[in-house]
Amino acid sequence: MYGEKSRIIYDTLIKNHLVGSEGSIKIELLGVSYLVNDKSSIGNLIQEWLGAWMLKNNIYFRAPDNSQEFPDFYLDNSEIKNLLEVKCFDFSASPNFDIANFDAYIRSLLTKPYRLDADYLIFGYTLHNGILKIENIWLKKIWEITCPSEQFSLRVQVKQGKIFNIRPYNFKNMSQGYKPFGSKREFIFALRNTLNEYKFRNISGDSWYKSFLSVGN
Numbered sequence: 001m002y003g004e005k006s007r008i009i010y011d012t013l014i015k016n017h018l019v020g021s022e023g024s025i026k027i028e029l030l031g032v033s034y035l036v037n038d039k040s041s042i043g044n045l046i047q048e049w050l051g052a053w054m055l056k057n058n059i060y061f062r063a064p065d066n067s068q069e070f071p072d073f074y075l076d077n078s079e080i081k082n083l084l085e086v087k088c089f090d091f092s093a094s095p096n097f098d099i100a101n102f103d104a105y106i107r108s109l110l111t112k113p114y115r116l117d118a119d120y121l122i123f124g125y126t127l128h129n130g131i132l133k134i135e136n137i138w139l140k141k142i143w144e145i146t147c148p149s150e151q152f153s154l155r156v157q158v159k160q161g162k163i164f165n166i167r168p169y170n171f172k173n174m175s176q177g178y179k180p181f182g183s184k185r186e187f188i189f190a191l192r193n194t195l196n197e198y199k200f201r202n203i204s205g206d207s208w209y210k211s212f213l214s215v216g217n
């Protein structure tokens with residue numbers, strides 16, 4: 001189910017005992033050395049570290065020209081397969097990262113449906129007194145880290161009735177209640193149904209789904 005190259009990366013990280021390993025993030029200027037304790041930049045720094053680790057291990061990758069673009073890494077010369085997204089969260093809490101902006105994601109699937117098949121490499125970390133520890137890592141598909149919610153068919157971040165981002169299921173603890181989707185098809189239907197339930201959009205989920213099918217899905 002997962003891309004072969006993503007699986008190699010995940011398996012190699014596990015084999016190299018990344019889980020449980022500790023390190024630190026330090027800044028030095030004007031002779032002053034400081035261990036970073038702010039968690040806001042950890043995700044970007046782990047992503048950069050992963051790129052350096054892949055270089056050292058002779059694993060081919062390339063990044064988009066714009067660091068804000070999807071995906072974080074292309075794992076071969078193709079732009080439609082072997083796509084890898086990196087997500088991180090503070091392991092002392094439940095996963096709460098943004099998977100994607102809801103509006104941007106559903107629009108993108110009308111021209112780039114292959115985004116659905118991207119792999120997600122997820123790092124759970126703790127940071128105490130400047131010491132960064134990797135508590136666990138996961139390799140997932142998007143439908144394995146998303147689920148329904150009480151308000152919508154897809155768990156999302158909502159502010160004043162407006163949907164902003166797609167939010168994850170608590171895969172860390174496999175929480176009770178709503179469960180992750182069982183397939184890509186279920187996830188697509190959840191997108192469609194959420195659009196039908198969402199009053200801020202001027203396009204229905206059924207219209208979006210029809211356009212989605214027309215691009216060859």
